[in-house]
Amino acid sequence: MFKVPEHQVAGHQAKNGVLGPLIDDSGNFYKPLQNDERGSKEVAFYTSLSSDPRVPDNIRRYFPIFRGTKVINASDGSGLHPHLVLEDVVSNYSNPSVMDIKIGSRTWDPHASEAYIEKCLKKDRESSSLPLGFRISGLKLVTSKDASIWQPSKKFLQNLAANDTKLVLSRFVSSNVASNDTTHPDCSFGSKVFGGPSGILEQLLELKKWFEVQTIYHFYSCSVLMVYERESLMNGSSSGAVVKLVDFAHVVDAEGVIDHNFLGGLCSLIKFISDVLEAPAENCIYNNNCSEDEH
Template identity: 70%
Template sequence: MFKVPDHQVAGHRASNGVIGPLIDDSGNFYKPLQNDERGSKEVAFYKNFALNSEIPDQIRKFFPIYHGTQLIEASDGSGLHPHLVLEDIVSSRPNPSIADIKIGSRTWYLEASEDYISKCLKKDRETTSLPLGFRISGLQIYGSKESGVWKPDKKYLKNFTADDVRLVLRKFVSSNSLEDSGKEPDCSFASTVYGGSTGILAQLLELKAWFEEQTIYHFYSSSVLIVYEKESILKGMSSGATVKLVDFAHVIEGNGVIDHNFLGGLCSLIKFISEILTYVPNNTYKAFPKKP
């Protein structure tokens, strides 16, 4: 039984006359192949990635598992349509908090069409992509059973400044602030979600180490998805904090060159997260411990 996912935060969504992703009860996420070359490029990426023996095993966990493609009824009822069948990253979490963070100050690449380049350039300039090397493309923050979920729309996120990004990454791991409540986020889940040996920061650093070496792919317009489950923490269980990469419709060959665009954006995101972990409420930051 297919249904439209409740927890999609960015990208093309199923709506009247628009094809969007579907999920099933078995933990699969079905992303409709776009009719132009984007669909075939994303399939080509997943196939190449699956077979590429140069990808270290510990890096594979950062990518959704790929189960091939399948013809299924499209979400808009227009008939059978090919879909990528992927692991559903959020299905095991009933109340996930999710951030879709598009990495890179440049979402376009020279091989793309002139129209595509100018469209991307405009978005990169108008968002935090250019100054920060990343932008928040989608967001959902779970508050509590009573307050529910805050899921700001695309337009709201596009207007973010660097300060808004800093604040929202703090709200993401707080117990007291949804929307524009005016409250100082308490960051009470920061050490559990962002910190620790298996937290978001540790995972981002592991990914960064690979990007410092890998020259196989250049990832344009791909996102880092950050997911965790607040209710689990409250029950004393693991936060389930997870980092995954998604959206590979604009991945090109690396040809032996480091993906500086992605690496730069990743380093910038790491800096923002690190600063939250060392933040002390009265607008100061704890000094980093001195090296022995």
């Protein structure tokens, strides 16, 4: 009945005896609750989000639907374990292309423990988070012809410079990425995935408007998930491009201030995506001295 999600690109994966999320055939995503306060924080966030009248309806659709918690058998064989039950946001796609982008130059809450702050600050400084205001945590591109996959390693993605980030975003919406070469990405799906009235850019801009005024939550270490289906595009259908926010184990009360850390990173991502729409990456040589892995 429970399966390991095929399209997860970041976070703990329920493989090789590791505790990770599971899905079922009814479109549910079961996320194991972490034993420390992160688990209870994420439940508290989803509970609050579901009931807080200050969250506008047009914004709710950017979050996975929350269906409570459930005790099921853990993926690591350790027996029964409580899980969050969420909407599986990719259950309606046959071969989704997915990118997970952790937003914010700072992934730590000022009230966190010194040890945690130190760990996060080190990661933020060693990754793209500090320079770019976000980092690509994972991506999976299912090419349309033969469903072959481009899934660069975490190591390759973690400290991309600006040009390389633009290149990866360009490749994410290009048709000529079957082989792992440095061919000029054609961005042939850019206008339909990133652009258009219901494309990813418009969705990010709608989120931005909310973040300019909302003083309910601060979202540390939260990700923007971008999903679309290349096959549909090839068949002349809609790309099904959606933006979802995920991972709320480090959400805290806003204490009367907007989430300037998330908003700054979101604006940076928006600028990158606008740039790719206006002019695809010109430079096709990765500068991060990290060879790209294929899976």
